[in-house]
Amino acid sequence: MNPYLLFDAGGTIIFPNVEYLSNIMKEYGIDVSENYVLKKTCEVGYLVDVQLSKSDELMWSEGFLPTFLEMMLKDVVDSKKILSLIIEKVTSEDKRKSLWTYTFDWVKEALFELKNKGYKMSVISNSDGRVEGILKEVGLRAFMDKVYDSHVVGITKPDKRIFTQALDELSISPTESVYVGDMFHIDVLGANMAGIPAIHLEPFNLYDKWKGFRIGSVRELPGVLKKNLKSEEFFPFKVRR
Numbered sequence: 263m264n265p266y267l268l269f270d271a272g273g274t275i276i277f278p279n280v281e282y283l284s285n286i287m288k289e290y291g292i293d294v295s296e297n298y299v300l301k302k303t304c305e306v307g308y309l310v311d312v313q314l315s316k317s318d319e320l321m322w323s324e325g326f327l328p329t330f331l332e333m334m335l336k337d338v339v340d341s342k343k344i345l346s347l348i349i350e351k352v353t354s355e356d357k358r359k360s361l362w363t364y365t366f367d368w369v370k371e372a373l374f375e376l377k378n379k380g381y382k383m384s385v386i387s388n389s390d391g392r393v394e395g396i397l398k399e400v401g402l403r404a405f406m407d408k409v410y411d412s413h414v415v416g417i418t419k420p421d422k423r424i425f426t427q428a429l430d431e432l433s434i435s436p437t438e439s440v441y442v443g444d445m446f447h448i449d450v451l452g453a454n455m456a457g458i459p460a461i462h463l464e465p466f467n468l469y470d471k472w473k474g475f476r477i478g479s480v481r482e483l484p485g486v487l488k489k490n491l492k493s494e495e496f497f498p499f500k501v502r503r
Contacts, residue, residue: 266434268383271396272387277365
């Protein structure tokens with residue numbers, strides 16, 4: 263029987279609009295590629311994870327966008343004035359339309375393959391109430407049975423209750439599911455504490471010596487899901503359950 267696939271959204275199947283960010287920076291004379299923007303996004307996530315490994319304080323919140331942008335751009339923007347202008351412009355645009363409204367063709371192709379193989383899927387995301395609309399906009403909502411947005415549910419990962427609520431409503435047990443997410447101390451921790459095996463998604467080998475099972479993108483899932491998901495490598499936080 264196929265495991266039920268539970269996905270994080272941002273950084274896993276949707277991403278910051280790398281085209282938009284790259285073009286904004288070019289307006290200010292900063293020529294960076296879309297892949298560079300994506301890599302810097304992952305590096306910021308890694309730094310947040312490092313911080314969370316030392317403290318339970320959650321940096322990644324609804325008000326984190328200006329800090330995220332500053333951390334992402336500080337190595338390529340020398341002028342504090344230009345940095346402030348970019349942050350102000352992007353933050354203002356995000357209020358009108360979420361910055362995290364982007365996906366890649368290979369994400370759709372991977373989800374389509376999984377759907378055709380009989381896998382059922384839903385999303386559990388820390389978001390600001392907009393994630394379901396974003397998934398519709400980028401063409402991914404149709405793959406998902408349900409979408410659990412922390413802002414709507416009122417519970418934020420890594421609190422295991424958002425996972426257990428999803429399991430209850432979907433009528434599946436932890437051992438019948440697997441969670442895929444990009445934040446180790448939010449996604450993997452929360453899933454493991456709910457008894458769910460977790461796959462950590464990270465494309466740039468930033469977490470090379472960290473525990474757990476890791477893939478570079480959802481494209482790898484069809485092969486990975488043949489593994490024994492009860493293995494310890496899918497439960498790096500098992501001792502904390």
